[in-house]
Amino acid sequence: MDEAVKENKRLVVDRIATSVKLDSAEVEKVVDTFVLEAAMPKIFRAGGAVSFLDNNCNNNCKEELAMAALRSMEIR
């Protein structure tokens, strides 16, 4: 991963961690999943589970994190 991408990621993780008052390590896990599952365009055959929000909104804290990740991409 090039330095610019790493730096971008660090900034986003810090920003989210501050806004949701969580540890950066936990935020980073969600951000990684988010980029893997939702930030790259994908198409699935019917039945393919693709809802990042559903998969990551098991409790309020995770929901907040997931929403923060979405907001950080400015595409909500």
Place this chain on the structure above:
Amino acid sequence: MAVKDIKWDITGKCNLSCIHCSAGDKYTPENSKELSLEEKYEIIDKLAEGRVTSINLLGGEPMMLGNEFFSIIRYGVSKGIQMSSNTNGLFLNNEQIKKLADAGISGLTIAIEGPSSESHDAIRGKGTFKKVISNVRSLTEYISKKNVPLEITINTVLNRHNYQNIEKMVDLCLDLGVDKWNLLQLGYIGFAKRNIADLWLSTEEIIDVSIRIAKRVDPKINDLKNLIFEPRFTYPLVRDFIIKEYGWEMPLSKNCCTGSLTLGFIDPFGNMFACDRVANDEYKGTKIGSSLIKPMNLLDHTFYEIWNSEYFLEIFPLIFDDVTYRNYEPCNHCKYLKMGICTPCPLYSLDTEKIMVEECLFVEKKIGDISNLEEQNKNVSQVQGECTGDIQEYKAIKSFEYKYPVKISGIRSYKKKEDITTLFNPYTTEFFNLNLMGTKIWDLIDGNQSIYDIFVKLKDKITFLLISENQFEEKIKYFFYVLTKEGLITLSNARLPP
């Protein structure tokens, strides 16, 4: 399921006046002039251009058209369309049977309303049972003798006149040597609405029929030979209840709205609608989403102009949106709705009243939780997984093609959740889901922007990625390649790249 299945009321004329007729008196001779044979050919040409794979001729009584009926079938077959028809069977003498077979019809559905003249004639008129049974027997003997590839189906509408011994229809169908028996639900429409007191069954009576039918058709108890049975009179939840309480199993019948997805309906005057229900006067001028339901005539428009018109496209979200069914009890929390196995007619939701599916409410009281998907999912095969393509084929795409405008044509789409869009390709009858970024990209396709334009818009908005901008561009290009491969978009070179 055919790619496009057109139901066509080819004539409003009928030799009977059945008390449960769904057409009722909407096709009175004075309300409009029916199409000429040439106009019917013109419509078939347009359906063939629209890649329609099957046409089911209905009415009225299609055989009232005489020789024209056979000409229409021959013409459709010559265009590569599978032709079938429904009939009351009264015209099926030896001469007509031979003409039907020679015309190349592939399916014939005949109405028999019960296992005896008492139940059938009460609906269709005195003496009709004896005649239709004799005709069906001649038909099955002919096609068996001549080895004609023609599927014979019997349709029966469950009602007060036939429910007491309805399971005997199985014996009758086996005796007649037909291929299939459909037991249908009575629709509250046409003459049935007027005669409802004489026809309607209580919830308990329908449940009782379901139990008796399940016992009769359960392969553990009886051999149905090759007879296919479709219990379209009841719901999957009722089937669950009978399996649980009695252990008897009837086939699982899907009860799904396919209007505008794979189904289209044409009236005797050439107007095309998303289904036969939406064609009723009560829905004319009603809005679906932001679009008005309006008749569009195939003599004035191409098939695609109608098939891809606004209200046709709006029906897809109506069928799949949970909001549509919020007033349907108990559908609004039933697993079969979530699984897409049972989606009752969504048009009822256009009224604000609560819709009560009494049989399912009855079952819910007996079996409790009806929302648990886990158990059911074990039995339902779901084709899933990410769609991918051939990497060599992808690499062969020329770079200038990424600057062609991206167009969507006829694909039904619905934003199911904030981060999922469900797509339906009516040309292949396949469903797809797009993830969050896929959804975002889909929303940007407007017929003018190219893949490159869309990439530029997105790259500026994305504040972080774990890959470089170039890699992200590749991901987007590959995504569009897969969309093209699945027939969901086209890249038009109408606007030449700069």
